[in-house]
Amino acid sequence: xxxxxxxxxxxxxxxxxxxxxxxxxxxxxxxxxxxxxxxxxxxxxxxxxxxxxxxxxxxxxxxxxxxxxxxxxxxxxxxxxxxxxxxxxxxxxxxxxxxxxxxxxxxxxxxxxx
Amino acid sequence: xxxxxxxxxxxxxxxxxxxxxxxxxxxxxxxxxxxxxxxxxxxxxxxxxxxxxxxxxxxxxxxxxxxxxxxxxxxxxxxxxxxxxxxxxxxxxxxxxxxxxxxxxxxxxxxxx
Numbered sequence: 007x008x009x010x011x012x013x014x015x016x017x018x019x020x021x022x023x024x025x026x027x028x029x030x031x032x033x034x035x036x037x038x039x040x041x042x043x044x045x046x047x048x049x050x051x052x053x054x055x056x057x058x059x060x061x062x063x064x065x066x067x068x069x070x071x072x073x074x075x076x077x078x079x080x081x082x083x084x085x086x087x088x089x090x091x092x093x094x095x096x097x098x099x100x101x102x103x104x105x106x107x108x109x110x111x112x113x114x115x116x117x118x119x120x
Numbered sequence: 121x122x123x124x125x126x127x128x129x130x131x132x133x134x135x136x137x138x139x140x141x142x143x144x145x146x147x148x149x150x151x152x153x154x155x156x157x158x159x160x161x162x163x164x165x166x167x168x169x170x171x172x173x174x175x176x177x178x179x180x181x182x183x184x185x186x187x188x189x190x191x192x193x194x195x196x197x198x199x200x201x202x203x204x205x206x207x208x209x210x211x212x213x214x215x216x217x218x219x220x221x222x223x224x225x226x227x228x229x230x231x232x233x
Contacts, residue, residue, distance in 0.1 A: 010163070036219075037219055037220075039220075048223070048224075048225040048226060049164075049210065049223045049225075049226070051220075051222075054220065056219075062220075097163055097164070099163075099164075101219065103219055104219065105152050105214045105215070105216065105217065105218055105219050106152045106169070106171040106172075106214070108154055108156075108166040108169055108221075109164075109212075109221055111156075111163030111164045111165065112163050113161075113162060113163050114161075114162075114163050116161075
């Protein structure tokens with residue numbers, strides 16, 4: 007397996023624009039996580055899915071953020087409208103449905119909102 | 121709620137010196153414990169994990185960690201640091217019966233020549 011694949015790797019956008027981040031998890035993994043990493047707040051869990059169903063989105067900072075998982079092999083994180091304070095690295099991770107297995111992370115998307 | 125604390129946001133060592141990165145968790149029931157490493161501009165990758173087998177766990181790149189229930193700790197060590205070990209290290213815990221890891225704030229390891 008190629009691992010967790012995220013696209014794009016880098017995104018620069020203007021304030022107010024819509025941004026869509028994409029993720030392909032590892033085949034067979036039941037859980038998919040979206041994280042945001044910043045210097046100030048570290049690694050924050052935004053939302054996670056189990057078998058394509060959103061389970062907990064309490065980490066999503068505002069209604070401007072939304073996430074979907076239409077099938078087992080694809081998920082999106084959308085920010086609309088984007089703001090400069092959304093600038094961060096966004097990671098997607100997937101794992102099997104057992105607590106003793108690790109999460110596998112993608113390479114991340116570095117988002118810059120100007 | 122489960123929490124994990126990494127003492128020291130930055131640790132600086134000389135090449136060849138002992139590396140010690142600290143991690144403590146808060147839970148009455150020992151959770152599953154993980155150490156991840158993040159190299160610049162990359163995602164996190166697993167170094168090692170504790171799943172209630174041996175308390176001393178060996179990982180990749182010469183790292184190991186020891187689970188100590190009495191101290192609720194899972195510190196990461198390496199006998200001799202290499203320049204290539206410079207990276208961000210994250211401790212993570214997953215409570216028993218859960219599938220959701222909680223990550224510490226991370227410790228940046230700096231290795232001097």
